[in-house]
Amino acid sequence: MIAFVVGFALLFVGLAVSIALHEIGHLVPAKRFGVRVGQYMIGFGPTVWSRRFGETEYGVKALPIGGYISMAGMYPPTPAERAGEGRAGGGFFATMVQDARAANDETLDGDGDQRVFYRLPVHKRVIIMLGGPVMNLLFAIVLFALLASGIGLSTATTTVATVSECVVSASSDQTECTPDDPVAPAAEAGMLPGDRILSIDGVEVTDFDETSAMIRDAPGESLDVVVLRDGGETSLVVTPLLTERPVYDDSGRAVTDADDVPVTEEVGFIGIAPVSELQPQPIWVGPQMAFENVGAVAGIMWQLPVKVWETGVTLVTGGERDPDGPLSIVGAGVIAGEVASAEAPILNRVAGILSVLASLNIALFVFNLIPLLPLDGGHIVVALWDGIKRTWARLFRRPPPAPVDATKLVPVTFVVVVCLIAMGAVLILADIVNPISLFGS
Structure with missing residues (x-):
């Protein structure tokens, strides 16, 4: 509190x-x-x-x-x-x-x-x-600029944070594996949390986006994966399964169709999640983020009366508010309070508050x-x-x-x-x- x-x-x-x-x-x-x-x-x-x-x-x-x-x-x-x-x-x-x-x-x-x-x-x-x-x-x-270049942005690395035990459908609300679920390829190959992926099929990888793209594009193919484990290199053979996964936009939100149904695609999947770290960015990234925010805020501002009306409707009906909709200073303060009280390293929390204040400006x-x-x-x-x-x-x-x-x-x-x-x-x-x-x- x-x-x-x-x-x-x-x-x-x-x-x-x-x-x-x-x-x-x-x-x-x-x-x-x-x-x-x-x-x-x-x-x-x-x-x-x-x-x-x-x-x-x-x-x-x-x-x-x-x-x-x-x-x-x-x-x-x-x-x-x-x-x-x-x-x-x-x-x-x-x-x-x-x-x-x-x-x-x-x-x-x-x-x-x-x-x-x-x-x-x-x-x-x-x-x-x-x-x-x-x-x-x-x-x-x-x-x-202070956020991006001084503290760094949260970036997915090639270090494995978690390894799924099984593969479940993207449309399923299942939270635990059952005997009928296929074993996740990464678990079957012996991949462990803490492994850092060095290369796939002889191609060196330096970030998770690159790693994920190579896995998605190779369903059914055996991939030679080299990981760094306990200071030494370990070779694994992983065969991605063809599975249905949700499609996400650039902001990380699930894409939905005209009927508000999540859009999915068939891709290769091995069942790993990456460790995220704060990585300092080039000095021009901060100004770039600022001007991208100007465009996003301008897109909301020109339809502000409609957005406020929709917010008023949710106030009466108790419906879910648009997470990208307008906030008052009270709402921005609540977000800052949540960031400050989150179970995260102090640097991550400072970065979150700086982001809220920058967006407010x-x-x-x-x-x-x-x-x-x-x-x-x-x-x-x-x-x-x-x-x-x-x-x-x-x-x-x-x-x-x-x-x-x-x-x-x-x-x-x-x-x-x-x-x-x-x-x-x-x-x-x-x-x-x-x-x-x-x-x-």
Whole structure:
């Protein structure tokens, strides 16, 4: 239980670091481009601690569910003719727009203030808004590199971990051998746990994938297998049986057909399982893993509403959740806790938590690039639209247009925020009531 709590807590500490780095990604370019930054805050709600350095207040708030920096003039000032609109009979959304304009106006320092976000060139505004997500991506790359090259990835070796006593059908739920079951070829040949396979039919093998491929492709053929046992080489003759085995995809999950029936194939089988070890990988493997995760997360993110709806259905019906579906921070914490409390070497558990945290940063990167306000992607779209309008005016020699007033989008932003809160609530509740377990139920 203590290990579970430690793993859960470590993930939240990692999340706080991820949020801090995200906001630094906005803060540094904003200050570099001269924008006045009033606050740099980790979390929301009441302030727990803060300290002012120069013109910026740095602090931590009570709810560690995000963060923000407060930049002067995120939007252009309220036009004088609209300064009094919104509060008298203007309706709920009109009042929201006016409140947003009033809050924005408070960050401006007079009509001649040049240190404001909306006055920056488009490319500088895009750089500031991209800075946060990019920091999450870079942090994920560092974590994956540390995981792959520093600790190593779990890799099946040519050392035998277990030897099956018999051969059973892939469709059978049988757990023990019966007298009618054929003896497994490896056991019949005298192969033992701890043997390290050196060569098959004179061909040297260095990894289990290569070993497994040679066995699968040789059903009914006698193979001369040399193993290392007790410091010496031992020769064995193994004849793989033709048997039906499940088909697995690249992620190790069983492939199923349209009727959700496991797909099988006929292959050679001798009945051994390999020992897995953490093996350091080349330095480029970490970044490669990060970008592969970006593609996988993006594939989930674009159908997020549907995935959350399906999660909500399982919450009501008690059905099994999609193991590749979305998680809340609570769910990620549960996974980290399970990893930390697993019966595995400490290095394997550290690697598991690093993997969860790296994947979480990939999710933050992709999620914040969704082109909707109040997310960073929404601010990028606003800046690009402003740039398109200005370019169009220059091409046709028209007067420069007024800056894009994104406060008009406050009603849309409000709807997006409500939807995000609702989806977050569903995921959190599902992760408490019907969590995804790393090791099954």
